[in-house]
Amino acid sequence: MGILDDVVINAKSVAEAVGRKAGQIVDVSKLRVGVAEVNAEITKRYQTLGQYVYENSREALAADPEAMGKMAELDGLQEQLFAINKELTDKQNKTVCPTCGKHCSNTDVFCSTCGAKLISEPEPEPIPQEGGPNDEAAKAAAQGPEPSVGTMPPREFP
Ligand SMILES: [Zn+2]
Structure with a gap:
């Protein structure tokens, strides 16, 4: 057997x-x-x-491509979530705390949950236009007239 x-x-x-x-x-x-x-x-x-x-453990796993790939996938989803949340709160006249992610009123200066300063909406990156007619106008608008802060007004001689 x-x-x-x-x-x-x-x-x-x-x-x-x-x-x-x-x-x-x-x-x-x-x-x-x-x-x-x-x-x-x-x-x-x-x-x-x-x-x-x-x-x-991001640093400890830096040499592990599979782990880093999965982390990158999660990073992408986190960004997606942030973007959707932002769009949602924009529509509701609310803002998302950049520190804790909680929803705050648009008029709040500080987060009511964690106390972080709620920075005003950052300027969107200017999209470079390919030689469009707006180029010159945009440059001119960006440069604008020099601010005359601290300069003396031209003295008038009698
Ligand atoms: Zn917060």
């Missing part, structure tokens, strides 16, 4: 033993619930661990 036969017989006797006890001790549906619960807990822990790694 080979090792394999032993294994088969052992498996059979275990199965028979389980079968005998079915209904007394082993409640299959209870076990299934247990499996689902533990699985959910494992998923939650993976999530927590993943978030921890994403937030704290």
